[in-house]
Amino acid sequence: MKIYKSALIMAIALSSSFTYAGEDKIYSSSILNGTTKKSYFIDFTISIRGEGGGHSHDREVFGQVHVNSINSSEVDSEAWAKDKSHYDSTKSIEGSVDSITANDSNNDYITLSGVLNDSKPGGSEVICRLKPEIPFYQKDKGNPIKGVFTDNINCISVTITRFDKI
Known part of the structure; x- marks a missing residue:
């Protein structure tokens, strides 16, 4: 028994x-239940209009860009940052975050926020701000995404160049 x-x-x-x-x-x-955690590796490029006639000259870019969330999980991870004294002379910036842990999803996305500035003699000007509510989906990797900026028309697009999860 x-x-x-x-x-x-x-x-x-x-x-x-x-x-x-x-x-x-x-x-x-x-x-x-969709609650497993994965590590995400994200790279992106922000394309910026140049200065001068024909927009041929690089801008002296400084500022910060953060990954705010992955799949609705808040992460707030710095992806790119330059201060005014260490700017990049460029027409694009490349941001990157490695091994952010967040909930897994079948439709992975991130949100970005940040401000890009152009260093000028005697001051600086805002080039653009990222709209923090805009999702960038893994399925859009490699495609330039427009309409994601406020304040100015000097930023052209964001392209997700890497969106891997392990």
Whole structure:
């Protein structure tokens, strides 16, 4: 009787566990609920209009860009930053974040925020600000995305160049 009772308790415990098998796969309840965590590796490029006749001259860019969220998980990770005394003379900036942990999703996206400035003799001017509510999806990787800036027309687009998860 003790063996039968032990087997019954074991069967109940196993049937109420958080995993089940199907089609030669084992699913955890956290996977089924979409709460598994993944590490994300993100790279992006922000294209900027040059200065001068024909916009041919580089801008002296400084500022900050942050990844605010991944799949609605707040992360607030700095992806690019230059101060006024260490600006980049360029027509594009490249931001990068490595190994941000966030919830997994079937439709991965990030949001960005930040301000880009142009260093000028005697001061500086805002080139553009990123709209923090705009999602950048993994499926859009490699495609320039426009209409994601405020304040000025000097920023052209954001292109996600890497969006990997492990």
